[in-house]
Amino acid sequence: GRICLGSGLIYMPAYLDAAAQTALAADIAQVVAEAPWLQPRMPHSGHPLSVKMTNCGALGWMSDRDGGYRYEAGHPDTGRPWPPVPPRVLNVWRALADYPHPPEACLINFYDCKARMGLHQDRDEQDFSAPVVSISLGESCVFRYGVRRADATNRIELRSGDVLVLGGASRLFFHGVDKILGGESGLLPGGGRINLTLRRVTRP
Template structure:
């Protein structure tokens, strides 16, 4: 039996096929307004293997010159990110257990050969809120460890419609995507996987703090 680190929750098959299809259509509208771009590693400028965009008041970006950060506009178009769709806000309210709303949704598109090395989600000011991850399309092998890169890791498969919550004492756990299982889903028009990651960025102080 797979035992996940405390604070990591995997909810397999949470979204029905029709709910997944609806969410894909919503994301297509986001991408039409805020096109996918290729993020770059800080300092080296090496392109990442995923393409990405964002929706919400803030979006996560990275490039050679300024590194990892959140900003209110698309790095290519200079336009504000599209608003967070109601369906994603509903999922956050239902699953996060956090009072405040998310401020960013990263939209990562994994092509058939894309992967994501072990990393921490640590660019947020508010670490009390969990990270909510939604998988759409081809399955992947997801790996999660501890608070140090050298800690033991466990791996498990994420299928289309699965959710993962990363919070509590594992909020800064290292995690990554080692590989895609090509052709395991017919949800998208072509091979690949979409990962949606909802995050709270700034501290939540209640209704009056503007977020």
């Protein structure tokens, strides 16, 4: 099913079946082996975010105390370029993004049972005409979104295998992850939730 939640926000529950989820989880484990998890930090304060992150693709999103929110071509600790986006992940973008160029960035967020992500907009990119594609794996979460910060009272439960496409006006919606719920804990060895966020960064 393809559920329109308004303003270009498309929700595809159970887009990935169990076999596809298992294959993607293995692809991501391979990326993490080459590009280990990082602890992102707030600009200036250095306060740690509760999620861990890594990336694949030409550009990876990161944040630390001194450099702030930005895209970098490689992993800050290994000095190597981010690993390529796995073909199975690119296939999801190709099938759903309705955009004639590949994504440049695939941010991989890991949430343990206590992690969350505060309300924010994704605006570190130069091209907002491309959608964001978000793939959920592992434990479920409560996802919150809205046009403005004060409107962000819409909540949906995202489960393993669900995909969101955030195009049009929804590209700049405020959004966040309120809570990890559990469930599907078999997919990821130590539990938790992984989200893949596919983005175009530069104008093609």
